[in-house]
Amino acid sequence: MAITGYEWVIIGVIVLAIFIWGPNKIPEVARSLGRARKEFDEAAKGLSSAGIDSTPRIENGSSDPLIDTARKLGIATEGKTRREISDEIVKAAQSK
Numbered sequence: 001m002a003i004t005g006y007e008w009v010i011i012g013v014i015v016l017a018i019f020i021w022g023p024n025k026i027p028e029v030a031r032s033l034g035r036a037r038k039e040f041d042e043a044a045k046g047l048s049s050a051g052i053d054s055t056p057r058i059e060n061g062s063s064d065p066l067i068d069t070a071r072k073l074g075i076a077t078e079g080k081t082r083r084e085i086s087d088e089i090v091k092a093a094q095s096k
Contacts, residue, residue, distance in 0.1 A: 070077050070085050073092045
């Protein structure tokens with residue numbers, strides 16, 4: 001079994017890394033890369049599992065000061081999050 005060009009490149013990169021950082025630093029760099037990947041994977045899982053349920057929608061039957069204020073200003077609240085309603089109230093207040 002002969003070593004191909006691609007395998008020589010990998011071996012060269014490993015040898016170069018040992019010369020640059022030294023044999024004691026390589027495990028540290030590998031651990032840092034592993035931690036970064038783990039944090040990235042956890043963040044990606046958090047975004048996908050958060051989904052739509054993390055921002056509950058407001059129903060028109062609710063009795064809430066935020067909804068009452070929005071209705072007084074003529075802002076439709078059905079199917080919107082509290083944040084969306086709040087942003088629209090601020091916009092309405094700034095335009096007056």
